[in-house]
Amino acid sequence: VLRRIMRRGMRHAHLLGARDPLMHRLVPVLVAEMGGAFPELRRAEASIVEWLKLEETNFRRTLERGLRLLDEETRTLPAGGALPGETAFRLYDTFGFPLDLTQDALRAQGRAVDTAGFEAAMERQRAEARRHWKGSGEASVEALWFDLRERLGGTEFLGYATEEADARVLAIVVDGAEVRRAEAGATIGFVVNQTPFYGESGGQIGDTGRATGEHCRLRVTDTLKKLGDLWVHRAVVEEGTLEVGTALHLEVEGERRAALRRAHTATHLLHAALRRRLGDHVAQKGSLVAPDRLRFDFAQPRPPTAEDIAHVEAEVNFFLRRNEECAVRVMARDEAVEAGAMALFGEKYGDEVRVVTVGRDAGGRTYSMELCGGTHVGRAGDIALFKITGESAVASGVRRIEALTGEAALAHVADEERLLDEAAGLLKVPPGELPQRLRTMLDDRRRMEHELADLRRRLATGGGGTGEAGSRKVGTIAFTGRTIEGLPAKELRSAADALRKEMAEGGVVALVAVNDGKAALVVSVSDTLEGKIDAVALVRAGVAAVGGKGGGGRPDFAQGGGPDGDRADEALAAIEQAISEAVAA
Template identity: 60%
Template sequence: MPTLNEIRSTFLSFFERNDHRVVESSPLVPRNDPTLMFTNSGMVQFKNCFTGVEHRDYVRATTSQKCVRAGGKHNDLDNVGYTARHHTFFEMLGNFSFGDYFKEQAIPYAWDLLTKDFGIDKSKLLVTVYHTDDEAANIWKKYAGLSDDRIIRIKTDDNFWSMGSTGPCGPCTEIFYDHGDSIWGGPPGSAEEDGDRFIEIWNLVFMQNERFEDGSMRALDMQSIDTGMGLERIGALLQGKHDNYDTDLMRSLIEASAHATSQDPDGPGRVHHRVIADHLRSTSFLMADGVMPSNEGRGYVLRRIMRRAMRHAHMLGAKDPVMYRLVPALVAQMGQAFPELGRAQAMIEETLKLEETRFKQTLERGLRLLDDELTGMEEGAALPGATAFKLYDTYGFPLDLTQDALREKGREVDTAGFDAAMAEQKAKARAAWAGTGEAADQAVWFDISEDVSATDFLGYDTEVSEAQVVAIVSEGKRVDAIEELCTGWVIFNQTPFYAESGGQVGDHGKLIGKEVNGFISDTKKFPGGLFGHQFTPDNGRLTVGMSVKLEVDHTRRSAIRANHSATHLLHEALRAALGDHVAQRGSLNAEDRLR
């Protein structure tokens, strides 16, 4: 029986033999797609290759891509641990062609790998194609010998993939495995398709069209291939399992959790172990890729996942921190394929231990409050939204953690009441800023923070990134655009620009877009975790929703960093010379001076 590590290796080796470049997984924080919170598919790092914006020294690639789906549009968090195939972290195996081979080669590659290298019984496989894609259907007939009843034509968008509302798109073909009539479910396209008998294992996307705003399409000059197959899903199949959590890799993490908590891996705490195993992977890999727990943006999603796992450890009776003790088991399983995990191991363990230690006391108090509130409530009644908000505001319980705890008791949360309590708190915060002068000007940022998530800061890892404009403020008012030679404060969903803080001035740099360019002359923090960039277009018009490139002035930042370090050295020298009573009451770290 092949291990998941061996299956990954077999996949990559197959395509390497067929002239594909084995490309490392990109980080979980996308640098080239500002619309994504986390990398969630193999094609993300190649997006600009598909559109023709970027050209690399290869036209065929294969990867095993780290992916996270938790938060935002793609959110599997609520189902993790309770189902056979939901994960917050997973690997996506894929092969890609940028204007090289197309359907006539992509389909044979997939068929040969599955039936020859992986040894899957041909009679167990069937496929779907887009209902007008006769070309793909004919290749399946000719090369794989599939009969018409095993080539299912689908009219819905399930078999037509788009990069967005406009841009590259095309039909896709999906390969399914039939587990047999002992398991309930019907073939794709049928009323029973949601059953577990027929499981999708591989999706092949044929990028052959470009879609325009009016809905019309034209054939692309460069036709490309993008495929994706979940390692955990194909691994379960090849290991004769019907549950991803029964694969060797996941099982080793579940057993590590069982050992650390002295609880049977298959006993009453089975779901708890599954959640911990999954969340261990997502939290560890996110930290290895530079995301740290915080109350904003990606860091908040990480903290939510951590705290969800910590609650499940608590439910297993753990009295001391558990998660950090499981990291060595994860590194042993995945550290060879992903060396960054081993390099960050000490930091991951330290962070998990610190977070769990801090949260444990409030977790216990919060759970007591939850139990007290439920006492005396009618059977099946929803938890009041105000109580759920108190758990969030006072005890640091994300709403989904409370929902997860109630799920085990057959109850739900009054989410409308929770939203109302949240809105009331925001209104009070906004009112606290009411007044004249600068305080009144700040009120606009509270309005924006209700619609826009906190800015994700990327500047510890990079000085260049793609970003999307999410809000613009000009002359104290929220606007949709700023024109050439006009100045405004621009909010992006993510930024490499450091905002003025702790005596260090904000970054300067460039904004580069297809239709607009200009200079960012300052960066400041505003309420709601928003980073404001003072920007003046040299030419063109900057509008909300635009995707642009941001570049920090490297020379200036280096000078500021040097002065920041010099300030700390000066402080230590003064303490050494004058005594420990010397304290820093404020500082200024600019590119040309320090104070």
């Protein structure tokens, strides 16, 4: 709703002639007026300004694109005619142009929108989405989880204190249907009364491990948490028969769980480090916690600099070296929020919550404090190493950091060192001298490429000779046509212009460069032939001969290309024929 209100104001600013973002300039006035009642406005003033500026910049692009399409559509309508609902929906669906803005824009023209048609188009899209969802079988499976939860109650999770436990099978699901038993080889989902397996939630993926009974053995491949407290274990029955009521001994894969703990605690430290470096506007927008690997999406209007990323990585590793305790407390939600704990994106919390704290800063304040139901290391040093491997954009105002921890981070660093040593060995320099050696090599390459291009141009123009050497008459017009192997396409124009200037009385130059079996063509025509010879028509004749289509430019210069470089001579012949026909016309 807030965005719609802002966008309406932005559109009116646009109508009044504002061409640059301006709404962010109102923020200081708002803060001065309301900051006393809402102190968070003062704390976040800089980030609010940044976000508003980004929002208006992005919306202006949407607005200009949408208004162009709207203008094109209304030209074909009768005076006062309503805009078809399908068109309004296309503006909304394809360009993100809201219906109310479309209505506002048309109101000034005395037009309306066929809202019934818009709603019908919207409903068709929803129905199609529902059809695909139901067709996938997910709807019936989800209904089954509701039924099981109502009938069996929730699963007791024991995984904070232990990685193995005894349990009893309460339900077995195969291919979306509840069954009483499953034989060896079956892929199943099963529900037990209690489990040490962590079910995927809060970004942390589910545990894997083993389940054994008196007459069966299962490999647990994933664990899901449904409806808040129903744990579903995905598994393969490797031996025997599993039946409802079977007693099982459940064992979590310990090394994998340890790797998940490392990645999850590192995610908390990363979040805190980003907020310290970039500002309190940084907020989690999504995450993935996998064994010794994490992905963290966060609100940030501008790309972090390389220095920002290096600083964040160093700060996280600083806390790992200090090896401070990762403490977990259960407390009332209101008390946790009052203490400054941050909530994770997309999570729902009860009246009691787990609060995970890690480290203290130089001022003695808690470094990281978050509400979290995931599993964590006992001390920060257990993570061993934190290594950022990538930073990118995932949406407007949302950035993503990918990182490794523990053994995966150590392996990554070892691989990078090996590659560095290999590169240094190839260039016969110590690793520390690699950057300077590469800069020197790149400078040498650019110089040689320039010299080679100059040599090719001189070869293409006959070694720099003068006069009309190599040209012939087509009717009354001088024509030079050449095929040049290996001349880059970008060098063709300068070569053609040089050849044309050598023609004392003017004429036509056609060059075909063949690279990797493909042909690039240019045609240059003297000003003296304006109105008689059209370079575009000539180049299209040549392009057709080498299997291409089109070709374009101006009457005095045109270019094109085709896939069949072996027919370069045919292209020149076709151009010469086109000149002959133009002369005879």
